[in-house]
Amino acid sequence: MLFSDTLRRWAAEDLLVQDAAYRRNLQVLGVASWAVVALNLLHVLVFALLRFDDAQRSTWASQITAAHGAMAVVMSAAGLLTWYAQKNAAPRLALKFLPEGVSVLILAWAVALTLMDQAISTNINAFINAAVGISIVFLLRPLSTLVILALGWCALALALGWTTDNAALLATNRMNAASASALSLLVSILLWRRYVQAELLQRALEESNQQLERQRAELETLATRDPLTGLLNRREFVRLAEEELARTRRNHSALSLLMIDLDHFKTINDRFGHPAGDDVLRNVAELMTHAVRQTDRIARFGGEEFMLLLPDTSAADALHLANKLRQKLADTPIASIGAPVTASMGLACMPAGKTLALDTLLRQTDRALYQAKHMGRNRTVVAPVELETLASAHHPSTTHKTNTPAP
Numbered sequence: 001m002l003f004s005d006t007l008r009r010w011a012a013e014d015l016l017v018q019d020a021a022y023r024r025n026l027q028v029l030g031v032a033s034w035a036v037v038a039l040n041l042l043h044v045l046v047f048a049l050l051r052f053d054d055a056q057r058s059t060w061a062s063q064i065t066a067a068h069g070a071m072a073v074v075m076s077a078a079g080l081l082t083w084y085a086q087k088n089a090a091p092r093l094a095l096k097f098l099p100e101g102v103s104v105l106i107l108a109w110a111v112a113l114t115l116m117d118q119a120i121s122t123n124i125n126a127f128i129n130a131a132v133g134i135s136i137v138f139l140l141r142p143l144s145t146l147v148i149l150a151l152g153w154c155a156l157a158l159a160l161g162w163t164t165d166n167a168a169l170l171a172t173n174r175m176n177a178a179s180a181s182a183l184s185l186l187v188s189i190l191l192w193r194r195y196v197q198a199e200l201l202q203r204a205l206e207e208s209n210q211q212l213e214r215q216r217a218e219l220e221t222l223a224t225r226d227p228l229t230g231l232l233n234r235r236e237f238v239r240l241a242e243e244e245l246a247r248t249r250r251n252h253s254a255l256s257l258l259m260i261d262l263d264h265f266k267t268i269n270d271r272f273g274h275p276a277g278d279d280v281l282r283n284v285a286e287l288m289t290h291a292v293r294q295t296d297r298i299a300r301f302g303g304e305e306f307m308l309l310l311p312d313t314s315a316a317d318a319l320h321l322a323n324k325l326r327q328k329l330a331d332t333p334i335a336s337i338g339a340p341v342t343a344s345m346g347l348a349c350m351p352a353g354k355t356l357a358l359d360t361l362l363r364q365t366d367r368a369l370y371q372a373k374h375m376g377r378n379r380t381v382v383a384p385v386e387l388e389t390l391a392s393a394h395h396p397s398t399t400h401k402t403n404t405p406a407p
Contacts, residue, residue: 016203021195023193025099025139029138033075033102034075034076036072040069040073044065044072060116061118064113067112085098099138100140103138103207114159122164124171124176127152127177135149135184136188138188141192157177229282229285229300231285232298234307237301247343248311248357252352252353256348257305257307257309257310258321258345258365259348261344262304262327263343264377268341271337276337281300283336284329284341287298291325292308297309319382325339325345344380346364346365346368346381347383348362349382368381
């Protein structure tokens with residue numbers, strides 16, 4: 001039972017890595033095929049130049065020359081097919097068995113070469129070299145290797161009976177071929193199992209790394225994002241705002257900060273329930289995200305309060321954006337409550353060339369927001385320092401606009 005379970009587990013593992021083994025075999029075959037072609041051509045050259053007085057040896061040399069020439073052609077075709085298979089991400093079914101097919105051809109060629117050698121010697125080195133070679137060079141599934149080697153041995157054992165009259169020599173050569181086949185099968189199985197284990201371990205490692213990366217991203221999201229709206233949370237917003245302030249000071253550019261508070265949000269929760277209130281917050285967050293630039297930073301600062309950081313933005317431009325955003329909110333109904341929501345906004349700006357701390361800007365926006373609430377809500381109020389900036393920039397109507405509710 002334990003042995004059968006092991007075989008089933010191995011079979012399942014083999015299926016998992018067979019595509020990877022196929023690609024690896026193509027890479028090896030792409031190199032090995034041309035190396036074998038070179039060796040074949042070398043044999044053709046050597047045996048074509050050999051001269052014997054004995055007709056039998058001359059015939060043998062001619063046969064060996066022809067056999068190596070034919071093998072050079074076959075391996076050249078295998079090299080071209082390998083190149084074609086590597087260029088196709090989803091090769092045809094026939095090419096899936098290209099390594100096995102080449103192994104069969106090599107072993108068949110080795111059987112023929114061994115039979116030719118029987119004319120002048122009794123060695124079976126060609127078959128042994130081929131059997132060992134395919135088991136080392138190719139990563140074949142054990143069943144495939146077993147079938148290929150078994151067929152090769154059967155063909156050799158049968159053919160040797162046609163060329164050898166000496167029963168003792170015939171039995172010796174058959175047993176030597178069987179031993180070489182068995183050892184080649186063992187080597188092939190060991191190499192295959194080692195490859196399977198290494199491939200599965202590599203995949204497990206990659207999956208573990210991907211899982212760790214997903215967990216890291218999730219933890220980063222939890223640490224930097226508001227879980228309800230997906231906006232930056234307060235802590236991350238403050239960190240990024242400090243970085244942006246430092247950059248703004250170096251570049252002597254302007255920066256604006258906008259605090260947004262939804263009007264009568266408690267009434268929404270009381271009337272429609274907290275799920276509806278959550279839906280309102282999500283809709284407002286999405287609307288603001290699409291209304292600002294990619295360089296702007298939006299955060300949920302707490303409850304129904306949002307914060308918007310506007311780099312390289314003057315007070316006038318920030319005021320224009322604030323009123324545009326406020327109008328957009330007032331004109332966009334939210335399905336969960338069947339009506340739009342309005343917002344009060346407090347705006348503060350650090351003019352170009354000036355230096356203000358983030359705490360100072362936050363206090364200014366908070367005071368401006370409080371004033372907007374006190375004046376009747378649904379309006380934008382600019383912090384006093386910015387009113388002076390706007391006035392000096394020849395915008396005499398700005399103060400009036402900031403206290404005018406959206407129509």
